Amino acid sequence: MPAVDKLLLEEALQDSPQTRSLLSVFEEDAGTLTDYTNQLLQAMQRVYGAQNEMCLATQQLSKQLLAYEKQNFALGKGDEEVISTLHYFSKVMDELNGLHTELAKQLADTMVLPVIQFREKDLTEVSTLKDLFGLASNEHDLSMAKYSRLPKKKENERVKAEVGKEVASARRKQHLSSLQYYCALNALQYRKRMAMMEPLIGFAHGQINFFKRGAEMFSKSMDGFLSSVTDMVQSIQVELEAEADKMRVSQQELLSIDESVYTPDMDVATSQINRNLIQKAGYLNLRKGIILQAESRKEYEEWICAINNISRQIYLTDNPEAVAIKLNQTALQAVTPITSFGKKQESSCSSQTMKNSDTENDKIVPRATGSIPETEELIAPGTPIQFDIVLPATEFLEQNRGSRRTNPFGETEDESFPEAEDSLLQQMFIVRFLGSMAVKTDHTAEVIYEAMRQVLAARAIHNIFRTTESHLMITSQTLRLIDPQTQVSRACFELTSVTQFAAHQENKRLVGFVIRVPESTGEESLSTYIFESNSEGEKICYAINLGKEIIEVQKDPEALAQLMLSLPLTNDGKYVLLNDHTDGTGGSPSDSRGAESEA
Structure with missing residues (x-):
């Protein structure tokens, strides 16, 4: 049998x-x-x-x-x-x-x-034992609820001891009834x-x-x-x-x-907390709202570690236990969020010498051949990520107001950005800043894709969902991030300092660019900025590329005129239609609200 x-x-x-x-x-x-x-x-x-x-x-x-x-x-x-x-x-x-x-x-x-x-x-015996087991379980649950609601104060130790004995008695009673019930169910088979x-x-x-x-x-x-x-x-x-x-x-x-x-929350001073759990079974007591309470400090620590490990989906790997151990050992060296610039870009709007056009184009357009660099060659491991753009008030004045009086009501003057009047290109995009980080190279667009991956992964790991919305103003001289409420410039980069830019290959709304900024030591630093746009990222890339082309031909009036004639304009001749020049953007001609550039 x-x-x-x-x-x-x-x-x-x-x-x-x-x-x-x-x-x-x-x-x-x-x-x-x-x-x-x-x-x-x-x-x-x-x-x-x-x-x-x-x-x-x-x-x-x-x-x-x-x-x-x-x-x-x-x-x-x-x-x-x-x-x-x-x-x-x-x-x-x-x-x-x-x-x-x-x-x-x-x-x-x-x-x-x-x-x-x-x-x-x-069958009647099984039914009776089931009722007794249910009563014992209810009694145990009530005693545990009473125990979990006790305040954690020293003057309540006597009450806590009495309730602890009550929990132990109820747990023993439940244990006895469960053993009898299990035996009856086994014998019934x-x-x-x-x-x-x-x-x-x-x-x-x-x-x-x-x-x-x-x-x-x-x-x-x-x-x-x-x-x-x-x-x-x-x-x-x-x-x-x-x-x-x-x-x-x-x-x-x-x-x-x-x-x-049978006693809850017994002394676990000698118990070792396992921080590498990828699954855990047990109970959490519902106190109020979404606040849960574990039975002991050890249970609390292991629940937190297990939930963190599960949220990283390491159980999908070939060896989840080894991955959990490695992640916990290198947790402090992993992606660390910060809320302000580690180094201010003091000369973000300073003019720079334009590089050779051939070299510039090689950096802008990703190479179709050659092997993809390793992650360590693009971004140093443990590089911190900045999730917002925060500038001091003094820096606001230096960048946007100079010596003029600041309006306390956040209103701006008509000539907030005088350089925009003389610019041959003005394009505004609505973007949300996702993050920025230092990179090691700007010779390939793969560095932007890797930065996108790390920024999105860091936001998911640290549960950071809030983003800062800005207006991205692209002119033939600069890139500006403008606060939509106060019209204050949050960041400003010269267009010549943009050495690499690209849109995500699958998520068309993700776009990023690499900025080369000189340091006080004489060296140059590279930083990549990642944004999510309301429009397609390829349109932003096209606007940046158009601005760099205008810079190249600006000293030659004939070449500039030839460039402007090659651009499709609206009927009034004031705006450039970006949809007709975004090759491979996936944009649809039916998009009646496509981005336009004022030229």
């Missing part, structure tokens, strides 16, 4: 969610068995009472036996022999359909009575098979003994079959007794443990 499913008594004290889930499967199986037993008993009682309608009654019983296979027991493992046995008995009953006329006493003693005993004794077979054996023997034609109808093969079924039932009985002895011994051993295991 195949082994049956069992509830582990060792897990009764822990009472984990997995154990409760498995317990619900056993309870569902017991409920299904109760329903089926009631139906089976009704069918047998009809056979017993239907002296004149025995043929019809046995036919219904035969159908009911066949229905056992369709019950879909939650714990149907090992029922194949039971099903095959029931099928065979159903066939025999069909053959005996015309011979059953009187079975009053023998059927009452050998068929109906065992099922009644099984229902009234075994054996008794279920016996209860399905014993009445049918009695029924068959009653038929043989009652009818004179029994000897003619039943062959030796039938006798052998009944003997094998009897032996199978006896073997199940032996297994049940052996399992009952084991469960009894295990129950005594589990109840003989130290009383401290």
Whole structure:
């Protein structure tokens, strides 16, 4: 006989969610068995009472036996022999359909009575133990709720000790009731098979003994079959007794443990907190709102570490445990958010010498050939990321107001940016600043893609969702980030200092550019800025590229005129249509609100 499913008594004290889930499967199986037993008993009682309608009654019983296979027991493992046995008995009953006329006493003693005993004794016992277990669990939950609401003050130590004893008593009571309940459910899996077979054996023997034609109808093969079924039932009985002895011994051993295991938040000074968990089972007490409380400091630390590890999706890797250990060891060296510039760009608006046009174009356009550089070659590991643009008030004055008086109501004068009047290009985009970080090279657009990946990953890891919206003003001299409320310039970069720019290949609204800024030491630093735009990033790239082309040809009036003639303008001749020049942008001509550049 195949082994049956069992509830582990060792897990009764822990009472984990997995154990409760498995317990619900056993309870569902017991409920299904109760329903089926009631139906089976009704069918047998009809056979017993239907002296004149025995043929019809046995036919219904035969159908009911066949229905056992369709019950879909939650714990149907090992029922194949039971099903095959029931099928065979159903066939025999069909053959005996015309011979059953009187079975009053023998059927009452050998068929109906065992099922009644099984229902009234075994199933009722399981139902009673279920109610006791529920009461003990409710009592434990109430005591734990009372304990979790205690204030953490020293003057309440006496009350805390009393409530702790109450929790320990309730937990012990729950442990005892759960052990008894688990044992009954485990035993029910054996008794279920016996209860399905014993009445049918009695029924068959009653038929043989009652009818004179029994000897003619039943062959030796039938006798052998009944003997094998009897032996199978006896073997199940032996297994049940052996399992009952084991469960009894295990129950005594589990109840003989130290009383401290029932006490919540026991001393864990010597316990080592496992910070590399990728899964954790247990309970968190709901206090109020979304505030959860663990049972102990160790549980609290492990819950936090487990949730952090799960949020990083390291369980999808080949070796999650090793990845968790490595991440926790290098947590402080990983991406670290900061809220202000580590180094101010003191000369962000200073003029720079324009580089050779061939070299400039090589930097602007990503190379189609060559291998992709390693991440370490693009961005140094552990490089901090800035998630917002914060400039001091003095720097606001220096960049935007000079020596003029500041309007305290945030209103701006008409000539906030005088250089815009003389610019051949003026283009405004609405962008949201995602982050910026230092990079090691500006020779490839891959550095921008890698910066995008690290910035978005850092925002997800640190749960940073707020972004700063700005107006990105692109002229033929500078790039400006302007506060949409106060019209104050948050940052200003000369267009000649932009050495690399690109839009994301999949997310068309992501755009970034690399700025080369001279340091006070004489060296130059490289920083990449990542934005999310309301329009397509390729349009911003096109505007930047157009501004750099204007810078190149600005000293040659003929070349400048030729460039302006090559640009498609609106009907009034005041704006450049960017949609017609953004090759590969994925833009649609149907976009009636496409970006335009004033030239």
